[in-house]
Amino acid sequence: MSKDTLSVTDNRTGKQYELKIENGCIRAMDLRQMKTDAEDFGIMAYDPAFQNTANTKSAITFIDGDKGILEYRGYPIDQLAEKSTHLETSYLLMNGELPTKAQLHEFTDKITHHTYVHENIKSFMDGFRYDAHPMSMLASTVAALSSFYPEAKQVRNKEVRRHQMTRLIAKMPTLAAFSYRHSQGLPYIYPNNDLPYAENFLTMVKSIGKPNWKAHPALVKALDVLFILHADHEQNCSTTSVRVVGSSEADPYSAVAAGITALYGPLHGGANEAVLRMLREIGDKKNVPEFIKKVKDKDGDKKLMGFGHRVYKNYDPRAKVIKKACDEVFEVTGKNPLLDIAVELERIALQDDYFVQRKLYPNVDFYSGLIYEAMGFPVDFFTCLFAIPRTVGWVCQYEEMINDNEQKIARPRQVFTGQRKRDYVAIDKR
Numbered sequence: 001m002s003k004d005t006l007s008v009t010d011n012r013t014g015k016q017y018e019l020k021i022e023n024g025c026i027r028a029m030d031l032r033q034m035k036t037d038a039e040d041f042g043i044m045a046y047d048p049a050f051q052n053t054a055n056t057k058s059a060i061t062f063i064d065g066d067k068g069i070l071e072y073r074g075y076p077i078d079q080l081a082e083k084s085t086h087l088e089t090s091y092l093l094m095n096g097e098l099p100t101k102a103q104l105h106e107f108t109d110k111i112t113h114h115t116y117v118h119e120n121i122k123s124f125m126d127g128f129r130y131d132a133h134p135m136s137m138l139a140s141t142v143a144a145l146s147s148f149y150p151e152a153k154q155v156r157n158k159e160v161r162r163h164q165m166t167r168l169i170a171k172m173p174t175l176a177a178f179s180y181r182h183s184q185g186l187p188y189i190y191p192n193n194d195l196p197y198a199e200n201f202l203t204m205v206k207s208i209g210k211p212n213w214k215a216h217p218a219l220v221k222a223l224d225v226l227f228i229l230h231a232d233h234e235q236n237c238s239t240t241s242v243r244v245v246g247s248s249e250a251d252p253y254s255a256v257a258a259g260i261t262a263l264y265g266p267l268h269g270g271a272n273e274a275v276l277r278m279l280r281e282i283g284d285k286k287n288v289p290e291f292i293k294k295v296k297d298k299d300g301d302k303k304l305m306g307f308g309h310r311v312y313k314n315y316d317p318r319a320k321v322i323k324k325a326c327d328e329v330f331e332v333t334g335k336n337p338l339l340d341i342a343v344e345l346e347r348i349a350l351q352d353d354y355f356v357q358r359k360l361y362p363n364v365d366f367y368s369g370l371i372y373e374a375m376g377f378p379v380d381f382f383t384c385l386f387a388i389p390r391t392v393g394w395v396c397q398y399e400e401m402i403n404d405n406e407q408k409i410a411r412p413r414q415v416f417t418g419q420r421k422r423d424y425v426a427i428d429k430r
């Protein structure tokens, strides 16, 4: 008869152990009973980069990387992208259920009325160099928000915590837009609370000299779809950073600032920026085979940016939706000339043994940059466009961590490989 346990023999001692298997996992702490003698610390699990370690239980986002499935609270991503809005999806992520009309109205109202930032934030922004990267500005200003709302320290008070979650979702587009305006040397545009979330953001970024400037509805829709696709992605690098920082009971602003800095890296959210730079470097469809050759040459430092994923070993379901959104955006903006290079890269890579064997498929960042560029965003602003929608994911994961009785301050172990105790040598004797 099958049993949900794992039998282990420690060949150092001959002792046998039976470890419980729950949700396909053994508890790493169960290994600690396996000792060679009473002094022994016990066995630990060594897992650089958490490749096979579940750090938490979570009920927010489900991914099946082999089948290419992504669901928020059980709803498939393609259905949400087609039928929902970013704020409705945010409500779903935060509360576990889709809202009624009244609940959505109340939630939208709350978010809309927290879009303004303290006037001092503008002077704070002005302190940055003219060419500061917008992600550096965003991370710093979000961290600074913690000083504007000292009550945020009451992380275990649900009402206070929810208030900060609302503020973060509401203010992130304003802060991102301000960082854009600063980097372009343009005056800041205040939020217009008559406009929906994505449109309000586009207006704060784009409008110049025309008080009645109106974003194209197709572009607003496409941006909102991109926001939905980026809203959460379970325990990725930035979300784990948010959880780890939050586990010390740091306030949500400080934790989310850590998420933004983690997202900045080119292996994570910074990949959308890296993809565009890569496509420009390739320059022409005819250069694609040569570029693929360089990627496969491991001595070089080239990667096919926007390809591969720690979890997806199949086509990233978000990339499928984005590919479709590309057509709708290009109908308005005209085709991004880099699209042909991207399509050719994908075609060749998906037939090449190197990529097939390693199960490397396009991820969310492969096509998103093409849309952002077609919409007229500069390349170094792309990752901010990822950070805005991911904010809801970060705050939901933060709250789930705070409410999880099994969680404690995050504190991994190490395998020490350095020198052990030795006597100090005076400088003239070295």
Ligand code: CMC
Pocket (backbone or CB within 6 Å): 233, 236, 266, 267, 268, 269, 271, 295, 302, 303, 304, 305, 306, 307, 308, 309, 310, 311, 358, 360, 363, 364, 365
């Ligand atoms: N181009 C070329 N080879 C690759 C790539 C790539 N983009 N990605 C992985 N590989 C190779 C890698 O060299 C390794 O080969 P080998 O087995 O011969 O050593 C094999 O595939 C397995 O890769 P890995 O580095 O062990 O995989 P990982 O899970 O540690 O890394 C990744 C995942 C996303 C960091 C990596 O695929 C990558 O660097 N991709 C490019 C950057 C990128 O597009 N990042 C965005 C990720 S999706 C958005 C997000 O959530 O952040």
